[in-house]
Amino acid sequence: MSPDQRLPVRRTAKLSIGGQFPRSESGRTYEVVSADGRFLAHAARASRKDLRDAVVAARGALAGWAARTAYNRGQILYRVAEIMEGRRAQLEDELRDSGAADPADEVSRAIDRWVWYAGWADKIAQVAGGANPVAGPYFNFTLPEPTGVVGIIAPAEPSLLGLVSRIGPVIVSGNVAVAVASESSPLPGVSLAEALATSDVPGGVINVLTGSPRELVPWLAAHMDVNAIDLTGCPDDLIPEAERAAADNVKRVHRAGPAEQHLSEITAFVEFKTVWHPMGA
């Protein structure tokens, strides 16, 4: 049998929740087609329940992830880049199918972005925190800490680089993420989730949903156990309602920032804690 006679085995595109790969509990899927109209896959169309399950998984993973040393988190993020490098052919194929302008370049940039953010893990506190010279006999310092569970609406495109650009800065400081991948080009996100599962990222730290942002944004914005939302990929007309809903538990809301890759993308999802202690013999 020659290679071109062999029927390839198609992958079922699933959600990634808590380190598992379930279908949507709703049983819903949607058809993913290539830029030139070919059928590619049935992606899971995440429901409100899937979103809530993902938040539960994320919350469960938060304490352990935040408690790891910054060095360890940096190593794990770097490991993601290693795994992606080994899967670049698959990622490039998926990006090509989705009509990405330069699939090879996008994969390279996505991998390099992981490496860039990985290196920040054990430097954020030194650059963004510090000792404060208060006018009294106290030692006083300020440190960044993760905000908690962060909901991410990734941009529709670039589907891989956009998702990586949102997840990387969120989790490097110790946050956990529930990310909604590009609706029109979800397969690179599904593959990223599979790469994450074979790296050392603990289950639940990064949960990747596929489906409709239009459907998921209101639920994410209103969820009382989500601490922050990244609306970079949110349709503009949904932003006012999302921000109103975010008021219910004073969520931090991040809209598309001025920089694609910057320390500011990390510090958008940290809380600054200041600790005082008296000095005395």
Add this chain to the structure above:
Amino acid sequence: MTDLEPVAPAQPVMPAWEYAPAPESKDIVRLEDRYGLFIAGEFVEPKSGRWFPTIDPSNETVLAEVAEAGEEDVDVAVTAARSAYVTAWRDLPGSERAKYLYRIARALQERAREFAVLESMNGGKPIKESRDVDLPLAAAHFFYYAGWADKLEYAFPAMKPTPLGVAGQVIPWNFPLLMAAWKLAPALAAGNTTVLKPAETTPLTALLLGEVIQQAELPPGVVNILTGAGATGASLVGHPDVDKVAFTGSTEVGKQIRRAVAGTSKHLTLELGGKAANIVFEDAPIDQAVEGVVNGIFFNQGHVCCAGSRLLVQEPVFEELLEKLKVRLGTLRVGDPLDKNTDVGAINSRAQLEKIGELVASGVEEGAVMYQPPCELPERGFWFAPTLFTGVSQSHRIAREEIFGPVLSILTFRTPEEAVEKANNTPYGLSAGIWTEKGSRILWMAERMRAGVVWANTFNRFDPASPFGGYKESGFGREGGRHGLEPYVRLEPVS
């Protein structure tokens, strides 16, 4: 050693010394009958035509009438601020902006006593607090941020900061002048102009600050001060030409403001309520802890968003701590805010007094045990005796809701893990206190507190160099320190 006198026999019991009244003189304050709105460098009549009285909450006498800014007044003030931003302030070299702020800082130091007396008259807080805390910190805040005005490019790594424009700033009544300083100093240093709305019940020191701003010769319109109540604040927050909204106050109003600015391009920072745990371990220095607990909840009548309103005591020292606390409560002097010996002054307003009373009644009704020391309260004015509750469970309203008054809810715990659970079991996250002699435990606990400020073996310390602000529903953004500049700048990556 031979020439030592024999030890004199012990005196009989010390006589109970009474404190003689030691009132600070009001003569230093010259009150006008009426105060207009401070817009474009002048005090002007309100277009609304409305005025309201402002009182001394310790005796309910009217101190003055102040203008109530209406929508049209807000518009005039925002327009003045915009004009000053474009023509005078935005492009002024940072080194020059700095000198204006230094002038304000110095003037506050020079007129500190006058401000302190007025603050105590209008707000009810003890003169020793307005004199020793509010005023020095307010001046220090201007002094601190003055120094940043020409160094902004050093504050944000790989970013170029530019001002946002016009800031609308709404502040509370618990630290009227100090909150004005927290808001104005970083905003002005970063090159913004502002419209400040002081709280309805405490407008007078902000208006006196308007006079200082005139004396400092700030360009007209750089700072505008609008007195009024909630409606004035809502108009300001909702004004389309406001670029930045900064609010300190209740979580409830903070959420309303968050909704009001949703979908706009306005920048927002919120410093909201709290229900802080003050955690005392069995190895704590108990006498120091007692002082810290008292300071944590009775400082400023408990009108403090970061007040240590939930005391968590490790079981082995509960009885001892409680006894000492009761004794200490008995020595707190409640009364005339202008008396230099007063520890606990007047409740800020009748509305607040009613709110405290309602929550305290709920504590009794839900089965907690109340203790108040024998305490004679003045007949006129708004007063509430220092209050402790024991037998408090986490589900009681007095353990969950911000009382914002001199009321302490006491709970117990056995293990550090349990203390962490209980401390964090609140939607708030502004502050926390930890009392223990064990260094490693301090750091272990501090790391686990979901709160923006952690005081270990101290409480209620503030400094302009020290970032302050909340986690969770206590708000977002920081005030103080380098971090306190960020809410007032637009950042573009340096390419």
